[in-house]
Amino acid sequence: MDKIVVEDVWKVFGPSPQKAIEMMSKGHTKTEILEKTKNTIGVANVSFSVKEGEILVVMGLSGSGKSTLVRCLNRLIDPTVGKIYVGDIDITGLTPEQLRKFRLDHLSMVFQNFALFPHRTVLDNVGYGLEIQHVDAAKRREKSMEAIIQVGLKGNEDSYPNQLSGGMQQRVGLARALALDADIMLMDEAFSALDPLIRSDMQDELLQLQEAVQKTIVFISHDLDEALKIGDRIVLMKDGYIVQSGTAEEILTNPADEYVAKFVQDVDMAKVITAESVMLKPKEMAYYETDGPKSALRKMKHSHISGIFVRKEKKLLGYVSADDALEAIKRGDSTLEKVLQADLETVSLDTPAVDIIPLLAHLHYPVPVVDEANRLRGVVIKGSLLAGLAERGTD
Amino acid sequence: MEMYRIPVGAVIEAIIDFLVLHLAVATRAFAVMTSTGISWIVSALTYPPEWMVIAVFAALAWFLSRNWKIGLFTVLGLGLIWNMQLWDPTMSTLALIVVSTLIAIGIGIPIGILAALSEIAYKIITPILDIMQTMPAFVYLIPAIPFFGLGAVGAIFATVVFSVPPCIRLTCLGIKQVPKEMVEAADAFGSSKWQKLFKVQLPVAKTTIIAGVNQTIMLALSMVVIAAMIGARGLGGEVWRAIQRLEMGRGFEAGIGIVIVAIILDRVMQQYGGKGQQAQQEE
Numbered sequence A: 001m002d003k004i005v006v007e008d009v010w011k012v013f014g015p016s017p018q019k020a021i022e023m024m025s026k027g028h029t030k031t032e033i034l035e036k037t038k039n040t041i042g043v044a045n046v047s048f049s050v051k052e053g054e055i056l057v058v059m060g061l062s063g064s065g066k067s068t069l070v071r072c073l074n075r076l077i078d079p080t081v082g083k084i085y086v087g088d089i090d091i092t093g094l095t096p097e098q099l100r101k102f103r104l105d106h107l108s109m110v111f112q113n114f115a116l117f118p119h120r121t122v123l124d125n126v127g128y129g130l131e132i133q134h135v136d137a138a139k140r141r142e143k144s145m146e147a148i149i150q151v152g153l154k155g156n157e158d159s160y161p162n163q164l165s166g167g168m169q170q171r172v173g174l175a176r177a178l179a180l181d182a183d184i185m186l187m188d189e190a191f192s193a194l195d196p197l198i199r200s201d202m203q204d205e206l207l208q209l210q211e212a213v214q215k216t217i218v219f220i221s222h223d224l225d226e227a228l229k230i231g232d233r234i235v236l237m238k239d240g241y242i243v244q245s246g247t248a249e250e251i252l253t254n255p256a257d258e259y260v261a262k263f264v265q266d267v268d269m270a271k272v273i274t275a276e277s278v279m280l281k282p283k284e285m286a287y288y289e290t291d292g293p294k295s296a297l298r299k300m301k302h303s304h305i306s307g308i309f310v311r312k313e314k315k316l317l318g319y320v321s322a323d324d325a326l327e328a329i330k331r332g333d334s335t336l337e338k339v340l341q342a343d344l345e346t347v348s349l350d351t352p353a354v355d356i357i358p359l360l361a362h363l364h365y366p367v368p369v370v371d372e373a374n375r376l377r378g379v380v381i382k383g384s385l386l387a388g389l390a391e392r393g394t395d
Numbered sequence B: 001m002e003m004y005r006i007p008v009g010a011v012i013e014a015i016i017d018f019l020v021l022h023l024a025v026a027t028r029a030f031a032v033m034t035s036t037g038i039s040w041i042v043s044a045l046t047y048p049p050e051w052m053v054i055a056v057f058a059a060l061a062w063f064l065s066r067n068w069k070i071g072l073f074t075v076l077g078l079g080l081i082w083n084m085q086l087w088d089p090t091m092s093t094l095a096l097i098v099v100s101t102l103i104a105i106g107i108g109i110p111i112g113i114l115a116a117l118s119e120i121a122y123k124i125i126t127p128i129l130d131i132m133q134t135m136p137a138f139v140y141l142i143p144a145i146p147f148f149g150l151g152a153v154g155a156i157f158a159t160v161v162f163s164v165p166p167c168i169r170l171t172c173l174g175i176k177q178v179p180k181e182m183v184e185a186a187d188a189f190g191s192s193k194w195q196k197l198f199k200v201q202l203p204v205a206k207t208t209i210i211a212g213v214n215q216t217i218m219l220a221l222s223m224v225v226i227a228a229m230i231g232a233r234g235l236g237g238e239v240w241r242a243i244q245r246l247e248m249g250r251g252f253e254a255g256i257g258i259v260i261v262a263i264i265l266d267r268v269m270q271q272y273g274g275k276g277q278q279a280q281q282e283e
Helices: A017-025 A030-037 A066-073 A096-106 A122-126 A137-150 A166-178 A196-213 A224-230 A248-253 A258-264 A293-303 A322-331 A353-362 A382-393 B008-046 B050-065 B068-083 B087-117 B119-134 B137-148 B152-176 B180-188 B193-228 B235-245 B248-282
Strands: A002-013 A040-051 A055-059 A081-086 A107-110 A184-188 A216-221 A233-238 A241-246 A285-287 A307-312 A315-321 A367-370 A376-380
Touching: A002 A017, A002 A066, A002 A216, A017 A030, A017 A040, A030 A040, A040 A066, A040 A216, A040 A241, A055 A066, A055 A224, A066 A081, A066 A184, A066 A216, A096 A107, A107 A166, A107 B180, A122 A137, A122 A166, A137 A166, A166 A196, A196 A224, A216 A224, A224 A248, A233 A248, A233 A258, A241 A248, A241 A258, A248 A258, A285 A293, A293 A307, A293 A322, A307 A376, A315 A322, A315 A367, A353 A367, A353 A382, B008 B087, B008 B137, B008 B152, B050 B068, B050 B248, B068 B087, B068 B248, B087 B119, B087 B152, B087 B193, B087 B235, B087 B248, B119 B152, B137 B152, B137 B193, B152 B193, B180 B193, B193 B235, B193 B248, B235 B248
Parallel strands: A055 A216, A055 A233, A107 A184, A184 A216, A285 A307
Antiparallel strands: A002 A040, A002 A081, A233 A241, A307 A315, A367 A376
């Protein structure tokens, strides 16, 4: 279900926005418009939607309009034209008082430079949103502490922001947003001011938190790696308009134009390409209920493979190598029970290639790819992985 | 041929006469109230024995600044004033400063807030402040007399007009300097304008606002001698008399008294202004 729908939104800063929009629609560039009409195009004819519980990353270089766009979503900046729906409500039509109420109930925001209040303790910073809703002190404390614990800052609640490191400060910023029951969280370059290691930690933690809280998140970033890591979907912006939107893989493997291609050329494909896109269909499987060592070996010979995955009641059970099957036949076993290797290491459909490579190195069977129900969906072998990487890397 | 003379002075005089005619009732009533207030403060400061007042001031200075050196300086400085037999004039100067500073803050901070939040107000207020600060302070004494009469209240009026601009300017500056993201954060979480002002903008701007108040106090102090010209007593009055009688020693003694009061007030305010942040860092 779409939680946020943005329809044909424009934001023009300057004296004659309508004229600028006309010119832009006729194909004039941003600089031409600025020179002729003194108008700056912030956001140009942008439409997209965000599904409930999804992390959408809006990505672009500075000046691409992404920060302006996210501020349109909570109307810190009023769009010049266009509609923005949150649920069923068109927020562009709200009066100031309705808007204030709406922000209280639905929207929270995390800022690039944290924007913590220096005169308030961590606890009071986190409780700010509740305080202005006149939640009573005991309840406020309880909810704030809950959020502080969620972001791992227990014990720091009485500190002041300037006593904390950058990473910790942004956790406070995150907790301040989480303490509210707002269902939408806007994150404006939330991790950009942090150093790379901390940034990576925070991204992991955000993903973990998201599992628990399931908010609808619009995340602004100029960092493609970040976008690829945390975004369920990505919207790529340039000069105020959307160049491309889609999943990370769609953008990487099928860039819409030169600009996107240039943007993505340095991406480490191994982080992006998933098991699903490089796996092979298993050639043959053995059935635990019906196949004995002999029939298993026959299947292997027939498909020219040196081992076979065994399934039981549609679920992946284990693996039998050709050598072991041969042993079992010599011993006269009638089932695969004794030669079955259970407890296989598996990967899921969305595991990135970078995590599969080490498995390939030490496993003596192909890496099995399974879905949520533990059904075997495919296998990854060295050849298929390398081919997948090479094919997309040289586009 | 005689050149036409634009009647600037005459026009201003007419305006002030008109205002005096219609406002004098109110301003005179205000004058009576204020002078009663001042004489209460002066009585309260001069009734107890001097050493007791010195002890109270020293304790207050230490309490506000958390700095024993400032407390000690207060004891020594006020002791010297007492010894120079300038106690009563010093206390009436102090009363004048306190009252005019309170009035200046009462007027200055709200106007400063207005100037910070409204671009139109800012454009109107700034040139007025420029005029107020460049006009020689003596000039304010003239209309002070018809409105408030001779004496302390007229002096306070002139002092307030002269000393309020930095309070307005720095309040405005302090609020405008609150980082944009912080204001956005307040808005994004659904604060009302008042919540934003009192919970975010004013507290964050506090240090700058206090610096403005400090400057207001210093300007008020610099007005005391000038104010003595329309009959405000106190240390300024001592200096003024010394000038007229060419009593060099007495003049310098009164001058030193003013310097001591200025140093105490300045140091206490500076420490108090910086304390908020310091405490946060040290805790």
